[in-house]
């Protein structure tokens with residue numbers, strides 16, 4: 001069965017997509033084939049503020065087993081990521097310490113806890129010692145792959161997947177030292193089926209806590225699993241975001257935690273030149289777009305439309321004009337979307353046409369030109385300022401130059417533009433796209 005079978009279901013409903021945090025998370029995992037660097041500092045809160053704070057700059061300092069160090073280097077890791085610098089010494093400390101860690105997707109959390117679990121295992125003991133739970137079947141498989149890859153030179157350590165479809169008889173004694181799975185199946189294996197003895201678990205990892213709590217029932221199941229574990233078991237919890245609800249949940253699962261947070265960099269509009277173009281309808285918007293393309297050299301652009309239909313129409317029109325266009329569309333599977341984003345990031349396509357729903361949560365930071373073919377609006381039809389900022393804003397690191405062009409085709413969209421100007425207290429200038437000289441100027 002394809003590991004992505006669940007997500008091979010086409011997305012048909014708008015709100016399902018918006019809600020589907022797990023899909024977004026999986027998409028991010030598939031896209032992040034290398035570390036996401038952040039310049040923000042890590043914030044560390046120690047349970048015992050008097051104990052020295054260790055951080056490492058090399059993997060050697062961690063005194064890992066040779067088999068694991070080889071695994072780490074074989075994955076192409078030269079040095080610990082920002083979050084790993086602090087999290088790894090804490091996770092590998094003796095006596096074990098509990099940890100709650102939050103940082104955005106792609107910063108090295110999975111690799112960190114995979115290494116911690118592999119380090120703690122005693123391969124001579126043929127029973128489950130480390131337990132990791134993830135919100136979905138696909139996310140569990142994805143994390144399992146990292147553990148397998150990192151443990152490549154340590155074949156004595158075995159991994160089992162506690163996921164639907166993996167049926168074991170009641171009373172079977174599992175010999176695999178590491179188990180990764182979804183809360184329901186893990187709970188069954190620990191309690192009803194007695195396949196795992198929870199009292200023998202020494203490391204418990206709860207991954208993607210923010211996604212976990214979005215799923216009905218997972219919160220209770222996770223807590224029930226945690227209650228079965230011995231007090232001295234090391235508890236580790238990871239999350240990409242940290243709303244109040246995640247925090248409350250984390251505190252219930254991880255007693256006496258150390259806390260590591262890596263803030264996401266704030267986006268700003270400071271280095272972006274913003275313009276608007278007045279049009280009568282979507283055909284005129286298309287002409288304006290072509291005029292812009294005719295006048296300035298655009299390395300890569302992202303174009304946002306309100307509906308899937310407009311996005312489809314626009315990408316077809318642009319293709320007719322000879323542009324190499326990628327379309328990110330709502331009916332695509334997560335796998336297809338990841339492939340398209342990956343190709344665009346590699347520069348294989350120069351224009352990406354998308355709806356907001358499709359591209360939510362995805363950063364394609366190298367894009368210097370953003371066209372709002374339709375302005376972002378919320379469900380009540382008001383300006384969606386947050387989405388506007390996310391589409392065109394830049395973090396400090398990518399703060400070079402940016403250009404954003406907003407297409408206005410009605411009183412309503414002019415109104416939205418005014419709301420955006422007011423919200424950010426930034427004037428958006430009018431651009432006459434019939435005047436080639438004027439367009440050329442904006443690219444200087």
Ligand SMILES: Nc1ncnc2c1ncn2[C@@H]1O[C@H](COP(=O)(O)OP(=O)(O)OP(=O)(O)O)[C@@H](O)[C@H]1O
Nearest residue numbers: 033034035077079080081105106107108109110111
């Ligand atoms: N120390 C490192 N050096 C180089 N690459 C790394 C390092 N740690 C992790 N990576 C790579 O960076 C990418 C992101 O890492 P990882 O999946 O661990 O991040 P994450 O924070 O768990 O993100 P997500 O929540 O999306 O899974 C992966 O491709 C991983 O192989």
